[in-house]
Amino acid sequence: MSPQGGPDLPGEADPGGQTHRLFGQHSAAIAGQTLLPRTDSWWMGANIESKPRVCLVYLGGVPQYRQLCADVVADNYRGFHLY
Numbered sequence: 281m282s283p284q285g286g287p288d289l290p291g292e293a294d295p296g297g298q299t300h301r302l303f304g305q306h307s308a309a310i311a312g313q314t315l316l317p318r319t320d321s322w323w324m325g326a327n328i329e330s331k332p333r334v335c336l337v338y339l340g341g342v343p344q345y346r347q348l349c350a351d352v353v354a355d356n357y358r359g360f361h362l363y
Contacts, residue, residue: 294361
């Protein structure tokens with residue numbers, strides 16, 4: 281366990297490929313409801329020419345993000361590999 285972890289916390293948590301893709305799709309769907317994807321902004325990765333254009337922040341709001349995290353924890357860190 282890494283020094284950041286505690287007795288009830290993993291040292292590292294890595295989302296599996298499917299978990300990563302699903303959260304990316306969820307985040308992109310929320311961003312798609314805004315004008316942000318239509319901008320040439322670093323928020324969309326436009327500052328690096330070879331970078332894919334995706335929203336680099338979660339726009340669902342802190343309460344929704346905290347609930348998503350709480351749901352994953354309550355389901356034994358569903359979708360994550362713990363080290």
